[in-house]
Amino acid sequence: MRFFKKTVIDFIGKRNLWYFVSSAMMLVGMLSLAFKGINLGIDFRGGTEVIVAFATPPQISDVRTAMRASGLGASEIKTYGTSDNALIIRTTEQGQGSTLINRIVGSLQQGMPTNPSTLLGSSEIFPKIGKELRQNALYAIVWSFVAILLYIAIRFKFVYGLGAVIAIVHDVFTTFGFLSILDGVIPGLNLEITTEIIAAFLTLIGVSVNDTVVIFDRIRENEKIHRSLSLGEIMNKSLNETLSRTIITSGTIFVVLMVLLFFGGEVNRGFAFTMGFGILTGTYSSIYVASAIVLDWSLWSKKKS
Amino acid sequence: MKNQTTRIALIVAAVALSLVFLWPTVQDYRFRKQLSSLRGADSLSYVEQNQEAMLKAKLKRVKLGLDLQGGMRVVLEVDVIQLLNDIAKNRDDNFLTIIGDVRKESSATDESVIPALAKKFLERGIRMSRYYGSNIRAEDAEVTAYLQSETEKAIDRAIEVVRNRVDQYRVSEPNIQKQGSRRIIVELPGVKDENEVRQLLQGTALLEFRLLKDAQIAYKVMENIDKLLSGKLDTTFADTSAKGKQSVSKVAAPKKQTDALQELLGGNAPAEGDTTSAAKFQRENPFFYYVRPDQRGSGDGYVEAKNRDRVIALLARPEIQRVIPTDMEFSWSAKATTDKAGNQFYQIFPLKKSPELTGAVISDARSSISPEDGRPIVNMEMNSEGSREWARITGANINKRVAIVLDKAVFSAPVVQNKITGGRSQISNIDSPNEARLLEIVLRAGALPAPVAIIEQRSVGPSLGEDSIRAGFNSFTIAFVFTILFMVVYYHNAGGIADFALLFNVLFIMGVLAAFQATLTLPGIAGVILTLGMAVDANVLINERIREELAGGKTVRAAIEAGYAKAFAAIFDSNITTMLTGIVLYQFGTGPIQGFALTLIIGLAASMFSAIVITHVIFNLMTDRGMNPNFG
Numbered sequence: 001m002r003f004f005k006k007t008v009i010d011f012i013g014k015r016n017l018w019y020f021v022s023s024a025m026m027l028v029g030m031l032s033l034a035f036k037g038i039n040l041g042i043d044f045r046g047g048t049e050v051i052v053a054f055a056t057p058p059q060i061s062d063v064r065t066a067m068r069a070s071g072l073g074a075s076e077i078k079t080y081g082t083s084d085n086a087l088i089i090r091t092t093e094q095g096q097g098s099t100l101i102n103r104i105v106g107s108l109q110q111g112m113p114t115n116p117s118t119l120l121g122s123s124e125i126f127p128k129i130g131k132e133l134r135q136n137a138l139y140a141i142v143w144s145f146v147a148i149l150l151y152i153a154i155r156f157k158f159v160y161g162l163g164a165v166i167a168i169v170h171d172v173f174t175t176f177g178f179l180s181i182l183d184g185v186i187p188g189l190n191l192e193i194t195t196e197i198i199a200a201f202l203t204l205i206g207v208s209v210n211d212t213v214v215i216f217d218r219i220r221e222n223e224k225i226h227r228s229l230s231l232g233e234i235m236n237k238s239l240n241e242t243l244s245r246t247i248i249t250s251g252t253i254f255v256v257l258m259v260l261l262f263f264g265g266e267v268n269r270g271f272a273f274t275m276g277f278g279i280l281t282g283t284y285s286s287i288y289v290a291s292a293i294v295l296d297w298s299l300w301s302k303k304k305s
Numbered sequence: 306m307k308n309q310t311t312r313i314a315l316i317v318a319a320v321a322l323s324l325v326f327l328w329p330t331v332q333d334y335r336f337r338k339q340l341s342s343l344r345g346a347d348s349l350s351y352v353e354q355n356q357e358a359m360l361k362a363k364l365k366r367v368k369l370g371l372d373l374q375g376g377m378r379v380v381l382e383v384d385v386i387q388l389l390n391d392i393a394k395n396r397d398d399n400f401l402t403i404i405g406d407v408r409k410e411s412s413a414t415d416e417s418v419i420p421a422l423a424k425k426f427l428e429r430g431i432r433m434s435r436y437y438g439s440n441i442r443a444e445d446a447e448v449t450a451y452l453q454s455e456t457e458k459a460i461d462r463a464i465e466v467v468r469n470r471v472d473q474y475r476v477s478e479p480n481i482q483k484q485g486s487r488r489i490i491v492e493l494p495g496v497k498d499e500n501e502v503r504q505l506l507q508g509t510a511l512l513e514f515r516l517l518k519d520a521q522i523a524y525k526v527m528e529n530i531d532k533l534l535s536g537k538l539d540t541t542f543a544d545t546s547a548k549g550k551q552s553v554s555k556v557a558a559p560k561k562q563t564d565a566l567q568e569l570l571g572g573n574a575p576a577e578g579d580t581t582s583a584a585k586f587q588r589e590n591p592f593f594y595y596v597r598p599d600q601r602g603s604g605d606g607y608v609e610a611k612n613r614d615r616v617i618a619l620l621a622r623p624e625i626q627r628v629i630p631t632d633m634e635f636s637w638s639a640k641a642t643t644d645k646a647g648n649q650f651y652q653i654f655p656l657k658k659s660p661e662l663t664g665a666v667i668s669d670a671r672s673s674i675s676p677e678d679g680r681p682i683v684n685m686e687m688n689s690e691g692s693r694e695w696a697r698i699t700g701a702n703i704n705k706r707v708a709i710v711l712d713k714a715v716f717s718a719p720v721v722q723n724k725i726t727g728g729r730s731q732i733s734n735i736d737s738p739n740e741a742r743l744l745e746i747v748l749r750a751g752a753l754p755a756p757v758a759i760i761e762q763r764s765v766g767p768s769l770g771e772d773s774i775r776a777g778f779n780s781f782t783i784a785f786v787f788t789i790l791f792m793v794v795y796y797h798n799a800g801g802i803a804d805f806a807l808l809f810n811v812l813f814i815m816g817v818l819a820a821f822q823a824t825l826t827l828p829g830i831a832g833v834i835l836t837l838g839m840a841v842d843a844n845v846l847i848n849e850r851i852r853e854e855l856a857g858g859k860t861v862r863a864a865i866e867a868g869y870a871k872a873f874a875a876i877f878d879s880n881i882t883t884m885l886t887g888i889v890l891y892q893f894g895t896g897p898i899q900g901f902a903l904t905l906i907i908g909l910a911a912s913m914f915s916a917i918v919i920t921h922v923i924f925n926l927m928t929d930r931g932m933n934p935n936f937g
Contacts, residue, residue, distance in 0.1 A: 248841075
């Protein structure tokens with residue numbers, strides 16, 4: 001069975017169009033980041049988070065009134081998980097230890113006596129830890145860029161490393177922008193930035209690079225065989241030859257992620273959603289961005305010398 | 306390239322190793338199933354017979370993360386600055402300022418405190434040996450090294466104390482680890498009551514037996530404070546902080562008495578024109594307005610619960626501190642009492658600052674119920690040295706009171722009836738048997754050398770954990786089935802063979818996890834699922850290559866060899882780069898995320914192995930027997 005018979009698509013020739021599309025996507029993402037901003041979870045901001053289950057589906061307004069009675073009216077209240085009975089309540093107030101959690105549980109019991117609630121789980125992070133986690137997340141992303149750049153530069157050529165890194169930078173920014181745009185839009189989907197989301201970013205960097213490297217490998221091989229062809233022609237040939245594999249792999253990973261999204265539990269949901277989108281941009285960038293950058297950079301540096 | 310026999314040998318070895326490492330998990334599962342089907346005496350005898358084997362299995366099995374089995378994860382930070390404060394001698398204002406600065410700065414980072422302290426001393430041109438150590442001529446570098454080793458010892462002691470407490474709290478398989486320079490990670494599976502855990506972990510458990518100051522003196526001090534606040538006392542005092550130096554500091558004479566009072570009382574002073582008798586009393590006797598001296602003349606004071614914070618703030622002010630003699634301290638009762646009208650009161654006790662005896666002499670503690678009033682108590686026994694001292698102290702203070710102070714809070718201050726020679730004492734005024742039990746644990750485990758603060762806490766209830774397990778299992782099954790079906794449909798035989806190799810994948814991942822005693826978390830399961838998707842990739846690369854070679858006219862056997870040879874570079878490079886990000890993630894992540902990174906890295910390695918070696922072996926076995934696998 002085959003999805004793609006021999007394709008002859010001109011990826012390279014139309015690359016200016018794709019540069020434009022990529023820039024547009026990144027721009028939209030950055031605008032959203034600049035104006036709407038991004039929702040940091042308590043992992044990165046510090047704060048307290050409480051997951052409660054009620055006997056019957058609660059009204060969010062009732063819950064807020066109950067919380068206001070103990071001065072916590074500014075808390076975020078969202079549904080948790082697939083059942084209607086569970087809520088997640090989040091506040092950035094710093095309390096003296098578990099008094100904050102007790103306050104929340106207590107005010108819920110007092111303010112909603114007809115709907116008994118049980119504590120399912122809680123988290124509390126000091127702002128100091130939040131700051132450290134933010135730093136760590138940033139270091140992690142930067143270090144992954146560096147590691148990838150070095151490895152590819154060694155195994156192929158420096159310009160290939162550059163192309164790969166620019167492609168994944170594009171992926172990271174676009175996905176961040178996507179999260180920013182969609183945050184709060186889809187009911188039941190919490191998209192605040194948690195450590196799992198950062199893990200999703202790092203993984204999508206890894207998987208996107210995976211695609212890119214397979215294409216580069218083919219280019220490297222074709223360069224040796226077809227010495228008469230120009231770099232652009234070789235790239236087109238390589239892209240077409242690997243297209244089948246790229247789409248299939250990305251497709252399977254995407255489906256697997258969708259399984260995670262719907263069946264993997266609340267903890268994995270944000271991860272699966274982020275990575276799902278990341279796979280899409282990753283595949284796109286591997287095909288349309290990485291090689292194009294390498295080509296243009298090579299041409300430009302050839303022109304210089 | 307390895308030949309067939311080596312490949313087969315490798316596969317067999319890998320499978321065998323994985324099975325060996327996974328065996329304890331299987332055993333543990335079987336034991337538990339057996340145990341749950343037995344009852345009463347049967348189960349007891351079963352445990353006795355197999356105890357050693359069960360323990361061994363439990364130790365080496367694949368552990369479930371807290372997010373799957375439920376429990377609490379707490380990160381404690383040792384207050385090193387408090388420690389540095391406590392081990393210093395001759396603390397003067399300079400020292401306190403320096404310590405205060407260091408505290409402010411370090412509240413933002415996890416960096417080492419001692420270099421920061423050393424720098425501050427250097428900036429001010431003060432030698433560290435002035436406050437630390439026994440050798441006044443020691444160089445700063447020596448003192449720094451000394452402080453470093455003292456701190457490390459203290460943190461290790463703290464970890465021991467935490468470990469002791471957790472052990473006695475009867476948590477199964479707790480995990481306590483040091484993190485960084487002054488943090489302790491405590492993982493408690495199955496624990497639900499985080500209030501109790503907080504109490505268990507955070508109290509320093511510093512037990513002190515302190516004598517009370519004479520009632521007359523105590524009352525006089527309170528009077529002086531009262532007069533100072535109402536402006537009747539002379540406000541110039543000699544600054545006695547620097548030895549020998551006579552610097553006179555004045556408390557700024559208030560422009561208007563009411564302004565100063567307002568400031569002191571946090572805006573709660575009576576309004577300017579208020580002439581009620583209550584307001585008059587408050588103005589004239591601002592201290593006694595809040596602190597009612599004990600009518601029986603014991604020297605204690607009673608403070609309404611709502612005014613407690615205000616009085617604490619008042620007593621902490623430097624001008625008030627100067628009125629209190631240096632060997633005296635006001636300590637608060639641990640609990641509030643309720644009077645007939647339903648008001649809650651705290652007691653403050655005028656205690657001698659230095660303790661007669663500390664918790665170091667306690668050899669045992671036991672929670673129990675008092676035979677007199679049926680309320681929970683903790684009985685304590687002292688070691689021989691402590692018993693001697695205790696006998697001396699009680700003998701010398703008959704009919705006087707001795708306060709029992711835990712973590713600076715006074716639990717009781719009973720009158721000494723007679724000399725106690727047996728080294729026994731008791732903590733009473735405990736609210737609940739649970740609290741008594743916690744106190745017992747905390748006293749037995751020892752005092753923490755420095756306070757610890759909980760800076761991060763995550764707790765997952767058992768039902769959330771069960772949900773997660775179910776979700777993980779479901780999603781894994783669905784993803785697995787999808788992957789298998791897809792491979793067979795798209796690549797026919799070759800796909801089926803790749804699926805078979807996938808099974809090995811999962812076995813290897815679990816085996817490596819067991820070998821490293823790693824924990825399986827929900828993100829970890831996500832990692833396994835992700836590797837399923839990516840395992841497909843390696844097989845796709847190989848199979849697509851083989852298809853190309855077949856299309857180019859090679860024989861099946863030759864196409865297979867060529868396919869594997871040419872696809873190797875691509876598989877290797879692409880998987881290595883993904884593993885690089887996995888490694889970065891492992892380095893910078895914590896807890897469940899590390900679990901994910903681990904399964905990702907292992908899964909990629911395993912999928913490389915199974916795609917390159919296992920499927921190759923199977924293909925070759927087939928072609929050897931003249932069967933040509935179909936590559937779709």
